[in-house]
Amino acid sequence: MSAATLLSETPATADALPDLSPEEILRYSRHVIIPDVGLSGQKKLKAARVLLIGAGGLGSPLGLYLAAAGVGHIGLVDFDVVDVTNLQRQLLHGTKDVGRKKLDSARDRILDVNPNVELTTYETALTSENALEIISGYDLVIDGTDNFPTRYLVNDACVLLGKPNVYGSIYRFEGQASVFSTENGPCYRCLYPSPPPPGLVPSCAEGGVLGVLPGLVGTIQATEAIKLILGIGEPLIGRLLLVDALDAKFRTVKLRKNPECPSCGTREITTLIDYQEFCGVPQAAAATAREGELPEILPRELAERLKLGTVDLIDVREPHEWEIARIDGARLIPLATVADRLHELDRTRDIVLQCKGGVRSAKALRTLQAAGFTRVLNLVGGITRYSDDVDPTIPKY
């Protein structure tokens, strides 16, 4: 399908396109001299209203390139604060911005790139209560979120409102991109009818991401958005682009609109639902609570007991994490191997299990308890909190 008619009802293609000043014509000269863009295309960009959900890894190249390209109105939804670990990939924010609201640093950067942009910021999480109102003011939406509940929320809201949803997601060295929720194209639910259970798919914070990968995928999303606005080219409608940065491979697979899709097919989803519930987040938390309280130990007490030699410390992280940082006296037994290595543990001594933040070690603790170990403790906050409370020379990551 050509992009030509996708935004035909939007101001971008209405008769009364905004004029460009001489300064704007000069600024966008490398656009306007492309016959496929021209002056009218640049005016469409100026008239366009694009909503970015997320000012993080994907949101950074999106914000920068859409602003530079002359998109007239950009909306930005985010509620996060710049953390030093963001700087490896989130180019909207700089070292001086650590601790600032992402919306503030994004505003500074975007308006520095192009002061002609009209920027509206929404310091909030996108929710079922506010999504329709926020999205309704835009021509298209770009999904730069980092979690499943918000992705389903963005999808359903876009389908209900008939707004194209330019999708991208990333993990480590790989990414996906597509264009959902166009009039005859598939939506995100056609691709993935339901989400994985919480905890199965690691986030970038848990599993890592190559810093340039959101640059690759975000610029693909920006390209698709600009094509939709201009009405040129073949957008990624009905196609899923798979990006493998490690092998330098790009491949597209075919997506079809599912006639039974409750969102865009049967249209049985007529209102926004509870997406945390849909993605099983509260159920997972309740299940953890039902399992009962874990026996725990705080970092300072662990440090004392390590000095006295009255405890065995088992680090259940991965070997590459062990290389980054470790607690003196710890022994590495990665979580996946714990069940097979129980014979290496001394049941007659207190055993403290430790990971990065305390989640994986809690799983290991359950494994030991199930095997009959009774003297087991979970290090609260993992090596990260140990670094904060006991030994700041241990690097955090």
Next chain:
Amino acid sequence: MPATLFLPAVLAKLADAKEIRVSGSTVGELVADAAARYPELAPRLRDTDGNPYAYVTFYLNDEDIRFNGGFSATVNDGDELTVVPAIAGG
């Protein structure tokens, strides 16, 4: 029928390779072959009843198998099966 199963990096570590040779006359048999040879990979490809998950899609020569019979889709010699699990990072 011999075919090639392409795994994303997140699953490739469970099979020690991004591309593995598998055999079967249907997609379900290809998946079962991979699952039998790589037990840690098995639960990431299909549920305990052998059915596909809603959040792990399979493409046989770039076509979504759900529109061609799902795991019953027939396989030809040299076909390529690509696994695309849901990811959410951004």
